[in-house]
Amino acid sequence: MKKTLIALAAIAATGAAFAQSTVTISGVLDVGIKNVNQVKPDTAKMSVGSGNNNRVAFGVTEDLGGGLKAMANAQMRFDPTTGTPEAAGARPLFQGETRVGLSGGFGTVMLGRGLTALQLANGGNSDPWGVTTVAGSVYAAGFATDYAAGGEGRIDQGIFYTAPTINGLTLSLTMSPRKVATAAVAAAPAVADAGGVQGTNAVSAVAAGSSKTSQSVxxxxxxxPLVVGVGNERxxxxxxxxxxxxxxxxxVAKVFASSATIKGGTAEEQRLGGTFAAASSAVNTGGTTKQVAAGGKIKNWTVGATAPMGxxxxxxxxxxxxxxxAAGQQDDNKFGMGVKYDLSKRTFVYTDVASQTRKNNSYNADNSKSNTKVTSFDLGVAHSF
Known part of the structure; x- marks a missing residue:
């Protein structure tokens, strides 16, 4: 009888140990209709796309005892309108995140690929939309920190640390020791738009060399009700x-504000907030692509608000x-407004309108013409699980 009780106790203890592990599967599906005027010739004004980043995520948390936990996260991105990986396969299969680590009284340490400390914190805290709808603010998007695949605020081979929160203060650090050799880029003159064909900006010469390590704080x-933050990233x-x-x-409402300064380190070498292109140093600003010269500076500020009404x-x-x-002064002003309507805890519909004045002389990532006023509209439905 005693041996039986011991065996039962061992089985119960084993079951309790397994119960300490939690596995979750979550995701978002978002599809809508978008209309943008002033587009490039032979480019459709209306398209079917998405506001949120469509994704499937897997998460594991295991209680190791003594206040120590193990965690692992993997998130893949995809285009719901075609069923293909995000950005036509130009990015990793698990574009969103692939990290594993430990959490305890010392804080949280993760290793792998994921958002930098600054980009993880600022998106939802600085923009009323927090996602890429047509009305999302023109704000300082994340650096594409990896040459092989656009990071959009993420780093590969990263080390991520978040300290315990003390009196409301939370410190986060991110760095990657990975360096990538860069090939020389020859100088090239600007080519004007002609005959419906998009021109190119002037390219500054870049010497071959080794890139810097990535770091973010x-x-x-x-x-x-108050959240404020400050961060720096290279x-x-x-x-x-x-x-x-x-x-x-x-x-009755939540108000948002942010101010950012970007300084270009190497001309025509890195896209900021977009997929890497060897001859383009740019900033993706809600569909707009901006050139950043070596030693150049960009200033950006945003204000906004959300107001719940049922x-x-x-x-x-x-x-x-x-x-x-590289192409001279780059200015962009944008006003957006919209409404999100919750059909349930997991499903909502949304619509937005935006008016944007762009002052440069090229087409943008969404094929709209710069140096003009661009108006946009979207209507979509999103479901999370």
Whole structure:
């Protein structure tokens, strides 16, 4: 009888141990219709696309005892309109995240691929949309920190540390020791748009060499309705971004604000917030591509608000982008507004309109013409699981 009880106790203990592990599968499906005027000739004004990043994520948490936990996360991205990987396969299968690590009284340490400290914190805290709808603010998007595949604020072979929160303060650090050799880029003159064919900006000569290590630091303070943060980041091309951001929940509305400065380290070598292109140093600003010269500087600020009204949430934002680059002064002003309506805890519909004034002389990532006013509209439905 005693042996039986011991065996039963062992089985129960084993079952309890297994119960300490949690596996989750989650994701988002978002598809909508978008209309953008002033597009490139032979390019459709209307398209079917998405606002949120469509994804499937897998997460594992295991309680190791003594306050220590093991964690692993993997997130793949895809295009719901075609069923293919995000960006037509130009990015990794698990574009979103692939990290494993430990969490305890010392904080959290993760290794792998994921968002940098600054980019993980600032998106939802600085933009009323937090996702890429047509009305999303023109703000300082993340660096593409990996030459082989556009990072969009992520790094490969990364080390991620988040310290324990003390009196509302949370410090996060990210770095990657990986360096990538860069090939020389020859100088080339600008080519004007002609006959419906998109021209190109002038390319500055870049000497062959080795890239820098990537690093990011962010400090966030959260207390009740207030969230404020400041961060600094450097990518492998030695471009840097410094950003201050925050939001305050008034109850009837939540207000957002941010201010950022980007400095170009190496001309024509790195896209910021987009897929890497050997002869393009750019910033992806909600569909707009900006050139950043070596030693050039871009300043950006945004303001916005969200207001809940029953199942609906109204969203409004205004942003300004001023800077200098290879093609001269680059300016961008944008006003957006929209509404999100919750059909359930997991499903919502949304619609947005935006008016954007662009002042440069090329077509943008969404094929709209610069140096003009661009109006956009979207209507979509999203479901999370």
């Amino acid at each position: 962010n400090l966030t303070y959260a207390a009740g 990518n492998r091309a030695n471009d840097t971004i410094t950003q201050v951001y925050g939001n305050y929940d008034l109850g 199942a609906a949430t109204l969203r409004v934002g205004y942003s300004v982008w001023n800077g200098n680059g």
